[in-house]
Amino acid sequence: MAIQTVTTHPIPGQRPGTSGLRKKVHTFSQPHYLENFIQSVFYTLGDCAGKTLVLGGDGRYHNRAAIQTILKMAAAHGYAQVLVGRSGILSTPAVSCVIRKRQASGGIILSASHNPGGPDGDFGVKYNIAAGGPAPESVTEAIFHHSETITQYRISDAADIDIDTIGTVQLDGMQVEVIDPVADYAELMARLFDFEAIRALFAGGFTMRFDGMHAVSGPYAKAIIEGMLGAPAGTVINAVPLEDFGGHHPDPNPVNASELIALMAAADAPDFGAASDGDGDRNMILGRKFDVTPSDSLAILAANAAVAPGYRGGLKGIARSMPTSRAADRVAAALGIPCYETPTGWKFFGTLLDAGMATLCGEESYGTGSDHVREKDGVWAVLFWLNLLAASGKPVQQIVAEHWARFGRHYYSRHDYEAIDSEGARLLMADLRIKLPALAGTVLNAHTVDFADDFAYTDPVDGSTVQQQGVRIVMRDGSRIVYRLSGTGTEGATLRVYLELFEADPTQHHRPTQQALAGLIAAAESVASIALHTGRATPTVIT
Numbered sequence: 197m198a199i200q201t202v203t204t205h206p207i208p209g210q211r212p213g214t215s216g217l218r219k220k221v222h223t224f225s226q227p228h229y230l231e232n233f234i235q236s237v238f239y240t241l242g243d244c245a246g247k248t249l250v251l252g253g254d255g256r257y258h259n260r261a262a263i264q265t266i267l268k269m270a271a272a273h274g275y276a277q278v279l280v281g282r283s284g285i286l287s288t289p290a291v292s293c294v295i296r297k298r299q300a301s302g303g304i305i306l307s308a309s310h311n312p313g314g315p316d317g318d319f320g321v322k323y324n325i326a327a328g329g330p331a332p333e334s335v336t337e338a339i340f341h342h343s344e345t346i347t348q349y350r351i352s353d354a355a356d357i358d359i360d361t362i363g364t365v366q367l368d369g370m371q372v373e374v375i376d377p378v379a380d381y382a383e384l385m386a387r388l389f390d391f392e393a394i395r396a397l398f399a400g401g402f403t404m405r406f407d408g409m410h411a412v413s414g415p416y417a418k419a420i421i422e423g424m425l426g427a428p429a430g431t432v433i434n435a436v437p438l439e440d441f442g443g444h445h446p447d448p449n450p451v452n453a454s455e456l457i458a459l460m461a462a463a464d465a466p467d468f469g470a471a472s473d474g475d476g477d478r479n480m481i482l483g484r485k486f487d488v489t490p491s492d493s494l495a496i497l498a499a500n501a502a503v504a505p506g507y508r509g510g511l512k513g514i515a516r517s518m519p520t521s522r523a524a525d526r527v528a529a530a531l532g533i534p535c536y537e538t539p540t541g542w543k544f545f546g547t548l549l550d551a552g553m554a555t556l557c558g559e560e561s562y563g564t565g566s567d568h569v570r571e572k573d574g575v576w577a578v579l580f581w582l583n584l585l586a587a588s589g590k591p592v593q594q595i596v597a598e599h600w601a602r603f604g605r606h607y608y609s610r611h612d613y614e615a616i617d618s619e620g621a622r623l624l625m626a627d628l629r630i631k632l633p634a635l636a637g638t639v640l641n642a643h644t645v646d647f648a649d650d651f652a653y654t655d656p657v658d659g660s661t662v663q664q665q666g667v668r669i670v671m672r673d674g675s676r677i678v679y680r681l682s683g684t685g686t687e688g689a690t691l692r693v694y695l696e697l698f699e700a701d702p703t704q705h706h707r708p709t710q711q712a713l714a715g716l717i718a719a720a721e722s723v724a725s726i727a728l729h730t731g732r733a734t735p736t737v738i739t
């Protein structure tokens with residue numbers, strides 16, 4: 197066995213997006229592509245000698261091959277130890293958990309999250325830092341810059357190793373420990389939530405379906421919900437991770453999780469429904485014939501955090517991404533704690549969590565989490581809801597209705613225009629930015645504009661700044677329209693239009709969402725000429 201130095205050349209386009217580098221499998225599997233990126237990561241990290249790395253992914257196509265390559269490159273860079281999830285499986289929150297618990301220097305997550313998998317699907321690589329969270333932009337930019345000038349990479353020529361058996365093996369002087377992907381994570385969950393109350397809930401006949409969507413959260417949900425909490429076998433469906441997610445789109449929203457939505461609408465629907473995404477960091481919460489918006493879910497968990505033993509000490513603050521509805525702001529105000537507004541991307545919560553300024557975080561894109569790890573966490577959110585359902589004895593819909601009655605309702609929807617022409621998308625945003633200064637004071641479909649800007653953010657902890665994080669039009673009545681281009685797509689561009697309307701009057705809390713938002717939807721089109729720029733008369737996905 198020997199360390200090889202391989203000559204390579206820069207491959208354009210290795211700039212990480214909202215959450216790591218995501219590309220088609222075809223792109224990732226071309227010669228040197230993965231190696232160049234991983235070499236750029238290790239080069240940016242500097243001296244790796246003697247350190248521990250955590251490695252795992254969501255089990256999608258190319259996961260196993262990529263793990264073997266990364267192990268050999270880690271050995272060539274002097275890592276003392278790599279902790280690998282058995283069969284290459286580790287959910288994104290589990291990687292964060294293991295990095296923190298085992299005091300590793302960082303971790304590599306192989307996932308393209310909710311993007312489809314398989315040979316024609318997507319693949320992705322993300323580096324997480326020692327605190328457990330995604331690398332900040334200063335690190336991802338440095339990785340990208342190295343990838344633009346790379347001339348060689350280092351890799352061991354050792355044979356592939358067995359990653360399917362728990363235990364320790366040596367790879368060119370480096371120790372590889374294959375770990376149970378669930379154990380450390382499950383132990384953390386048992387400390388945060390009232391497992392006894394949830395066990396009693398299931399023992400009393402409470403019914404649930406958790407849709408693993410043939411992605412990574414299945415094994416976690418099976419072990420915890422069916423195993424530790426005693427839910428009947430069959431509670432977790434689509435529980436086995438498949439390389440192509442069974443041909444489905446592992447995106448837990450009412451459009452892509454249609455099987456679960458249908459189950460929850462049936463006459464014999466279970467009491468509670470939930471789903472997670474490809475890499476296990478997103479969550480969707482459902483009652484009978486009822487879905488909870490992620491923004492409402494964050495607000496409701498914050499308002500009821502004291503039900504969970506891990507949060508009985510109170511919340512230090514709440515953080516939400518800018519496009520996420522302002523429902524959580526009202527809860528923070530009632531609790532007398534700060535609410536931070538960050539750009540889209542979980543990485544922006546890291547400094548607030550590390551500094552002890554925020555306890556709960558959430559995003560409209562079906563992400564919720566807390567300071568227990570540094571990633572959003574799908575199974576965690578579901579267990580939090582189970583804890584709340586057990587403590588309150590009320591159905592999901594009643595909990596939500598009572599929350600709205602107390603705080604008011606933020607009607608909320610996101611309209612996505614996927615795989616549109618990149619130039620059209622760029623022009624739409626550029627035209628919008630030109631219009632911003634003249635919008636204040638104008639009336640858009642009975643909503644008077646308070647201000648309109650392009651969201652810029654200064655991190656209150658480290659002072660770092662980012663610009664152009666989404667155009668927002670904020671009305672005097674509290675309504676908002678936000679436009680952003682996605683940073684996670686792999687085909688053309690995706691325009692996201694976020695719509696929010698605040699309704700204080702409880703007699704108006706039960707209207708169909710799209711109907712309640714119709715005025716804002718029309719205003720969003722009239723300001724941005726979406727149809728003209730995208731060539732699309734309607735969104736691809738409405739959530």
Ligand code: G16
Pocket residue numbers: 214215308309310473477478540541542543559561563681682683684685692
């Ligand atoms: C990632 C990020 C999230 C972000 C989401 C959507 O989630 O971690 O913070 O909200 O992408 O980003 P965009 O609107 O740019 O597509 P995930 O679950 O894909 O890792």
